Amino acid sequence: MELLQILLLATLQGLTEFLPISSSAHLILAPVVTGYEDQGLAFDVAVHLGTLAAVVGYFRHEIISISSDFFRSWFNPAARSRESHLGWMIIIATLPVGVFGILMKSLVETDLRSPLVIAITTIGFGLLLLLADRTGKRQRDEYAIRYKDALVIGLFQALAIIPGTSRSGATITGGLFLGLTRKAASRFSFLISIPTILMSGGLLTLDLISSDTPTDWLSLSLGTGLAFITAYLCIHYFLRFIETMGMLPFVIYRLILGGLILLFLV
Template structure:
């Protein structure tokens, strides 16, 4: 990989990991547009580390309080709002983990067809817009119930279908159960931590098992660039989301889906 490709792909990954616009759609489209070869497993590991570092750094206070109260509650049996939120993140992650193991037989690769990605990009973009318009937007993430968590958790499992967007579908589900835009985004970002960590560890295992040459400058560059970009995205998204809403992201998804259809039909 040259530094133009390293820089561009790392920034795109940092942008699309947390915005509700489907990272898989971009990662299919961009190499096609520029005639690039696949970036490889090592680079995938690097950008996962970068985006994980960004979300952990931004939510470091929340993660510390959730971890502290969750650990304490195991001993005292006295739950707090932070320990409950930690449990909700754990429970909402389980459906994606279970379904991930079920379809880890090549089905996910079979679904990486550009036209399938185009359809899910457009369809789930419309659902995101609808949930933003129809959602009550009156609750925060600490008010979630177990029923709400099941809805959000099973919605996150749908993100195993390329083009869905993990952040997009979890924000959609959170809006549907009445969370505010900011609360929906915050919970989606917290929920990304175990998912990104798990995906990164699986990719790292595959990397260690492979005999591929590791381009260490690309790895380090990918970590730094994707991390800085993702941190800025999280901060700006949470700052502006209440005023701009989900419509711009839905329209962007419609355009991206149309471009994919035009290129691959």
């Protein structure tokens, strides 16, 4: 891979994985727009690993607290805390995407990767995000999420299997509709991305193992590192400014992107 291609794709993955603008859409469209050959499965695994490392690194203290309280509560129900409760909510919210991901894997990899599908989902879910941002009460934090709320957010995340939807965009939309603050909806979206990216990366890795494609370790290493840096910075600044910035800039971007796809690629 060329250095410029590595820089472009790794930065795209790092930024778009956690912004509500769809990483899959950008990675699918990038070779079409730039003329580069498809980056290949190994590079997809590498940049997913970079974004996973970023979100784990950023939320490392929360992950340790949630995990320790979650397992402690198994042996001592009286030790249940808001962290152990949040751990259960993360598990429940992850279940739908695991089920739908397995059932729809072949469909997603073929028919749903078309520019028309991406344009429709980019625009449609952008407008849905705007509606959620404008109508949501924004009064609850992530620790107030109930079992039913977690399942609803999980179903929104399952919809993001369709390219152009945006995993973070869908889950933040679901959280806002349920009355979470922008920051709480975003934090919960980032936390449930950890098992989701693990599952997605695991499936990609299995496919990679079964293929005979030669490995360019230098390109993969650069891609992983760049995806990590951009994703970490993206999470930090997104959470810092989202309460005052709102979702409108991302909605406008999605509408412009979807319109350009319809105009030039469909």
